[in-house]
Amino acid sequence: MFNFLTLFSKKQAGFLDNVKAADQWLQTLRHEDEYDALKQVIEGLADFMKNQEAPTRERLKVLMHLDETSQVFQHRLGVTYFHHQADLKRAEDALWKSMTTLFSQFAHAYQLFIREVVAQRGKTEFSRYLPTITARALRYYGQSIKWGYFHQEPVQPVMWKRLHKYYQMSEESRFAGTEVSLDSKRLSTCSNEYMHILLLDMIKPMTLKPSQLEMVDHWLDHWARLVELDRDCTPDTHMHCVDLSTGAGARKLLEEMHSPTLRCWSMADLYLQIRKSRAGLSEGDWSEHVELGEDCVVPDCIELLDYVARYWIRPEAARRLHRSPVEDRMMEMACGVGAIYSCLQPGDRRCGHKIPFEHWAVQDESEGGYGLVEARHTERAQEGKLVLVKPSGHDGSWEIGVVRWKKDGEAGLPELGIERLSDDPKQVTLISADGNGGQAIKSVFLPKLYQRDIDSSLILQTQDYRDGRLLDMHYRNNIFSIRLTEVVDSGEEWVRAHFDLLGNRKDQAKAS
Incomplete structure (x- = not known):
């Protein structure tokens, strides 16, 4: 049970000398309140990094064991933060500070070992762990960034440069795609962890609720691998890019952009995955619920899928012509x-x-x-x-x-x-089909473009769109009953959405 009073108490952590001593100490924390245990881990990490001993394989094993064992505390406190915001009140800030401190400390601890390997040109007793500790450092920097979004903190240029440097190091050392263990249950690569951070930053994350952002973060644990970074950038194939020499994240790839530090990617596989997941949820496919997470509830989950798709996916067909x-x-x-x-x-x-x-x-x-x-x-x-x-x-x-x-x-x-x-847009009028009439909504109907295989759709102002909304579409002497479905494109003030045609009838008022 989470005890809020412990948010304002202090406890002294033991010193971490070796794996056996660390494990004995960690076993005692299993009986502690989650937050109290987390505070002791933070204090133990602080002592660990203050130690002036040179990095060794034994000390790295202590750090990795501490990392893996603390995952259970991190998960439980994360659930508390995401689902009990109203109960936390003033304790929310203390919990947020503790979690971000923990992530930052783990990232910096792994950074100490990365620096030692680089300084010794790979001639250390733990050099073979470099792919693992680099991926874990990227993971913890990513977690720190995500929790920063919860308090409206954007990624700073110095952080982007650090992330770019770690990815570039993994690329040049040829282990960017090497699969390593993040903990006892999860495997990943440096490339996946780096792309995970880039994709999360692309969706205007500070506009989302913490629970929504956590859900997208969970999806990216599975989906980041679908997006591969390429050195040879071609606008006909790739959609977004990042410049490793700058202090900035992802941006759209333009035709005139050329640089040896540019890395770019296509969203084709991710787009197919989003469409598959959305279709599965709409059809009640339980396997999609399992993959998307237990908190994925229709229709909110479908709306969130549409939201991220608007920032990740841009129509590419026109660029290939x-x-x-x-x-x-x-x-x-x-x-x-x-x-x-x-x-x-x-x-x-x-x-x-x-x-x-x-x-x-x-x-x-x-x-x-x-x-x-x-x-x-x-x-x-x-x-x-x-x-x-x-x-x-x-x-x-x-x-x-x-x-x-x-x-x-x-x-x-x-x-x-x-x-x-x-080439033939039609202005139409939409009226809610719930039987209460309501104010007429202006919209633009776009007939299907057969030569480019673009299905018919509607353009509405953003505030008028709601997934699954039932409407009557009035055009000339006809009334078409429709249901709004997925958003396929959007801007600041508009969305373009597909719709299902449910039926049609004559407009008796105009016919008479």
Whole structure:
């Protein structure tokens, strides 16, 4: 039973001389309150690192045994933190500080042995443990980072540089992919632990609840291995990258990015896994519940899968299509959800009188979209924005797309990459199908693009989307009964979601 009073007490830990003495001391902690035992482990670690003895194989075995034995305390106190926030109250801060202190101490303790191996050029009695202690150091730095997110603490540049250095060392020493033991139950690699940290940081982790972040962390214990780091970066294949020479985490890979310190990766296998897990949960497949964790409860778990997919996955199909250069052609552009709703109103061919258009020159074009360049800088067309485009001066149909990248070109002029989502978007009205009517919701229907195998979908404002929501979609004289399903793309103010068609009927009010 967790005793909150022990959060404010102190106990003296014994000194750790050898594995036998350490084990005897650790056995006595099994009868202690979890938090009190954890405090003694922290104090024991502090004494261990203050010891001026040179790192030896025996001392490393003591550290690893202490690490493995303390896992049970870490797990139980983690469960308390994630599921009993209301009960903890002022004790929450004390527990958080103790857990982050423990993670930091373990990471720094392993770091002492890594430094010794490097300093002695691999000629130590414990050099063969370098893959294991490097993976464990990365694991504990990752845990410290995760718990920092709980208190709105971002990863500092100095930490990113340290993580990059450890990964690069494992890569150069050719053990990045070597499977090692993190404890008696888990195997991992330096590459997996490093990628785990990068992926967790990509999902805006400080916006999630601790329990949600812990669930994603659990998924990455299984999924990080699906993402492999490559030295040869090609935008046609890879989606994200990290520069090992900087103090920053992952970012999107752009075509002009080239550096020997760049590492990049594709999300194809992870995307397939997320789709498989989501489908399994939707169909009630219990095996998916087991893999995703006992706290995975539908529909919250499905919503969390959709959330992480929005940050990890970007549509790649358009980037693989051949681009043809275009000369002497201008496009009109309307930016943002509000402008799109205005311009797609039936019969409105003059929305430019109400909406400020931007004018861009077409640089190149493919089936998937456009490369555009403008003679002046603009703030409206930003990465992730929805846009409508059509040839300047034409009264023809709008095409809808999303800005995938923005950069300054060789001449210093702004350039955009736009993925075409549909060449025939339709504004529709959605009304809740719960029988209570409710306020009409503006939406944009995108018919299926057969040539690119993109299924039909709906674009809604973010606040209007809810997985499984039942709606009536009104278009002309028809009413379609639909159920919203997975989110396949999103920006700050919009989501693009698939839907199931449940039936249709005539709109009697309009028919009469």
